[in-house]
Amino acid sequence: xxxxxxxxxxxxxxxxxxxxxxxxxxxxxxxxxxxxxxxxxxxxxxxxxxxxxxxxxxxxxxxxxxxxxxxxxxxxxxxxxxxxxxxxxxxxxxxxxxxxxxxxxxxxxxxxxxxxxxxxxxxxxxxxxxxxxxxxxxxxxxxxxxxxxxxxxxxxxxxxxxx
Amino acid sequence: xxxxxxxxxxxxxxxxxxxxxxxxxxxxxxxxxxxxxxxxxxxxxxxxxxxxxxxxxxxxxxxxxxxxxxxxxxxxxxxxxxxxxxxxxxxxxxxxxxxxxxxxxxxxxxxxxxxxxxxxxxxxxxxxxxxxxxxxxxxxxxxxxxxxxxxxxxxxxxxxxxxxxxxxxxxxxxxxxxxxxxxxxxxxxxxxxxxxxxxxxxxxxxxxxxxxxxxx
Numbered sequence: 001x002x003x004x005x006x007x008x009x010x011x012x013x014x015x016x017x018x019x020x021x022x023x024x025x026x027x028x029x030x031x032x033x034x035x036x037x038x039x040x041x042x043x044x045x046x047x048x049x050x051x052x053x054x055x056x057x058x059x060x061x062x063x064x065x066x067x068x069x070x071x072x073x074x075x076x077x078x079x080x081x082x083x084x085x086x087x088x089x090x091x092x093x094x095x096x097x098x099x100x101x102x103x104x105x106x107x108x109x110x111x112x113x114x115x116x117x118x119x120x121x122x123x124x125x126x127x128x129x130x131x132x133x134x135x136x137x138x139x140x141x142x143x144x145x146x147x148x149x150x151x152x153x154x155x156x157x158x159x160x161x162x163x
Numbered sequence: 164x165x166x167x168x169x170x171x172x173x174x175x176x177x178x179x180x181x182x183x184x185x186x187x188x189x190x191x192x193x194x195x196x197x198x199x200x201x202x203x204x205x206x207x208x209x210x211x212x213x214x215x216x217x218x219x220x221x222x223x224x225x226x227x228x229x230x231x232x233x234x235x236x237x238x239x240x241x242x243x244x245x246x247x248x249x250x251x252x253x254x255x256x257x258x259x260x261x262x263x264x265x266x267x268x269x270x271x272x273x274x275x276x277x278x279x280x281x282x283x284x285x286x287x288x289x290x291x292x293x294x295x296x297x298x299x300x301x302x303x304x305x306x307x308x309x310x311x312x313x314x315x316x317x318x319x320x321x322x323x324x325x326x327x328x329x330x331x332x333x334x335x336x337x338x339x340x341x342x343x344x345x346x347x348x349x350x351x352x353x354x355x356x357x358x359x360x361x362x363x364x365x366x367x368x369x370x371x372x373x374x375x376x377x378x379x
Contacts, residue, residue, distance in 0.1 A: 087222070096222070129220075131218070140221070140223060141221070141222035141223045142219070142220070142221055142222065143219070143220040143222065144217075144218070144219050144220075145217060145218040145219070145220075146217055147216065147217065148216070149213075149214065149215045149216065149217060149218040149229060150212065150213070150214050151212065151213040151214075151218075151227075151229075152210045152211070152212050152213075153210055153211040153212075153213070154210045
């Protein structure tokens with residue numbers, strides 16, 4: 001009886017010694033796999049039309065978002081690098097362009113935000129906006145700049161104050 | 164020999180024609196580049212810069228709101244305030260409506276007059292509203308454009324310049340007519356240099372040497 005119980009204990013310890021490292025190995029492999037899959041989720045040259053005009057210009061894009069790289073963050077959030085947001089007029093000519101080295105695109109409410117620097121300018125270069133930290137919402141075309149706002153008005157508008 | 168003379172004649176004719184063309188072109192260029200003098204254009208043409216801590220832009224309605232330590236650097240004026248709202252709605256048929264509203268601790272430094280008689284003005288108030296409207300007062304397709312450009316300062320406005328200190332509430336400045344008016348005149352302190360000089364109210368008599376010193 002003693003011999004049997006001793007052999008059982010020995011078998012159990014061997015099992016523990018084999019199983020635990022194997023579990024760690026499996027977990028390690030899973031971690032690597034998940035990391036690799038996350039790296040593979042990176043989308044190069046991300047492009048997404050955000051909004052179209054209403055009829056009769058329903059085929060014309062109103063706002064368009066691009067990014068050199070896009071990394072899905074989960075919950076409908078996408079991290080964009082070298083992002084570029086453009087708005088267009090009904091005839092297809094660019095209206096406004098905004099660039100940021102990094103920003104988040106929320107697919108749920110179609111908003112773009114960043115805590116970093118950004119630049120925005122009109123197609124005729126009459127207006128240049130710069131700042132740090134912004135929130136842009138597609139639904140009402142509202143742009144909120146949180147820090148260090150600087151607007152430069154060029155051309156006719158500068159002297160339009162002259163009666 | 165005849166051919167030689169003919170060739171020489173053609174060469175001279177072509178040379179003269181080219182010279183005439185060149186001189187007429189240069190004359191044309193000189194005529195076109197003649198400067199057009201406008202007295203009310205700012206002498207310095209550079210971009211206007213607006214700086215603030217934060218901002219909110221409503222793209223659909225073209226309304227821009229700047230908040231916190233707002234500073235406007237314009238060739239014609241410097242403006243400081245806590246909140247600046249710019250409204251420039253997109254209108255049809257060439258009509259324009261622009262309004263700028265500066266609120267809280269408004270300080271404006273602006274230049275009036277024409278060079279070389281420029282006057283620097285320093286205005287302080289709680290609120291300043293600049294409205295510029297270009298509108299067609301006739302039914303289309305007829306056109307008769309009317310422009311109005313008015314600055315209204317309210318909330319204990321005080322304007323200081325080399326003439327003195329003026330207190331009115333409100334101060335209404337029609338920039339087209341260049342007339343300042345108010346329904347509530349509070350007072351004016353005229354600088355001593357201006358008080359002792361009757362040229363403030365009366366035209367300074369100009370000496371006419373030809374007649375004044377001439378014997379009768």
